[in-house]
Amino acid sequence: MPRFAANLSMMYTEHDFLDRFAAAAKDGFQAVEYLFPxxxxxxxxxxxxxxxxxxxxxxNAPPGDWGAGERGIAALPGRETEFRTEFAKALEYAAVLGNDRVHVMAGIVPADADHARCRSIYLENLAYASASAASHGITVLIEPINTRDMPGYFLNRQDEGQTICRQVGAANLKVQFDCYHCQIVEGDIAKKLERDFAGIGHIQIAGVPERHEPDIGELNYPYLFDVIDRLGYTGWIGCEYRPRGGTSEGLGWIKPWLKR
Incomplete structure (x- = not known):
């Protein structure tokens, strides 16, 4: 049975951040995720x-200057020392909060950048992060993100993410499979879940195309949840969507799954 985590960066925004935990628990969630703590x-x-x-x-690990538009620094040449320092901060937080997953954002790369150089730096940083995280029992995640929401983001496709993980060769480096991003970029989600399942470390959901509740849009999530169950996924499924109205009022979609 799917286990759902409320994404507190997008859900329950009618409350102050620290009050969102109680709101999520009141609605029956047993886990939470969010962008940054x-x-x-x-x-x-x-x-x-x-x-x-x-x-x-x-x-997520610290992303650089989020307010200035940065969306990660792992693939940005010249930021290696900063990346290592900031990733250490993520591990410090994880040691207190108890999570065993940390997402490392690649970053937005200019169109005229040397992509081979960016890729080389990305692999080096991911190798360092994975080695650092291994002693803490933490899995490092990378996430392909669609180019409509985040133009210029370095990693966009599931097969690219899986290739990078294989090239780094760390057992605790996996792909964060966001159904919303995957549908926008490439589709065929059920087959990609089946193809890449061994290399998937976390799953997220949202309705497509508007990123609202997963009962709205072009994806048949009840079918996908059955696929995920059949594959034997036991991790959390992050609900990374923007509610159309109040968060609690839009949770009708999840009630059948909480009752199973």
Missing amino acids: YDHPAAEIRKRLDDNGLTQALF
Whole structure:
């Protein structure tokens, strides 16, 4: 049976961030994820998790200057020292929060960049991150992201992500399979889940094309949930969508799955 984690960066935004944990637990979620925890002390977030009986499923390593439009630095030449320092911060937070997944964002690369050089740096940084995370029991994730929402992002396709993981060769480096991004870029989601299942470390969902609840749009999620179950996936499925209205009011889609 699918296990769902509320993404607190997109869901429950009608509440202050630290109040979203209680709201998610009240609606029946047992786990949460979000983009970044770094605006709050790790101990304070851990308290919210413990107070509400929640598991921390995932968060992202620091992405560079998010406010200036950066979306990761792992594939950006010249930022290697910064990447290592910031990834260490992610491991410090994970040690307190208890999650065993950290997503590393590749970054937006200019059209005229030397892509071979960017790829080389990306592989080096991922090898370093995976080695650093291994002693903590943490899996490093990379995520193909669609070019409509994030033009210029370095990694866009599932097969590219799987190839990079194989080239790095670390057992704790896997692909974060976001059904929303995959559908926009390439489609054929069920077959790609089947093809790449051994290399998938986390799954996320949202309706396509508007990124609302997964019961709206062109994807048949009940079918995909059955596929995911059949494949034997036991991890969390992150609900990384923007509710059309109030978050709680839009959760009718999940109730049949919580009852199974």
